[in-house]
Amino acid sequence: MTSPTVEEVATYVAEKGYTFDPAAFVDHYEKFGWRIKGQAIKSWKACCSTWNRREHRDVSPYPFGEKLAEFNRMMTGLSMEAYRGRFKLFFGVELREEKL
Numbered sequence: 444m445t446s447p448t449v450e451e452v453a454t455y456v457a458e459k460g461y462t463f464d465p466a467a468f469v470d471h472y473e474k475f476g477w478r479i480k481g482q483a484i485k486s487w488k489a490c491c492s493t494w495n496r497r498e499h500r501d502v503s504p505y506p507f508g509e510k511l512a513e514f515n516r517m518m519t520g521l522s523m524e525a526y527r528g529r530f531k532l533f534f535g536v537e538l539r540e541e542k543l
Contacts (some may be wrong), residue, residue, distance in 0.1 A: 444483065444484055444487065446469075446473070446477050446487075447469065447487050448469070449466050449469045452465035452469055452487070453465040455491060455497075459491070459492075460476070460496075461491060461494075461495040462495070462498070462499075463491075463494055463495055463498045464516050468494055472484065472490065512532060518530075
């Protein structure tokens with residue numbers, strides 16, 4: 444496969460009606476030598492389709508990362524019952540029970 448230019452990707456993205464940033468796409472795959480899990484990419488156009496789907500997939504309303512860490516810092520010292528109530532108010536979703 445010949446690596447596409449940003450202009451080629453931009454043209455293809457426009458033709459397909461995709462909305463992602465072609466430069467970010469090219470930069471990402473250039474960084475990894477146009478490989479996925481060590482395997483050479485066979486079709487950059489197929490990668491565009493996947494990239495676009497991932498850009499627009501439904502994002503879970505469940506909090507994670509820094510947003511959840513900040514909430515936890517603010518709620519330090521609360522009972523579990525109070526924590527659950529504030530969690531639902533703050534994030535709009537029930538606190539999940541994680542089984543280990």
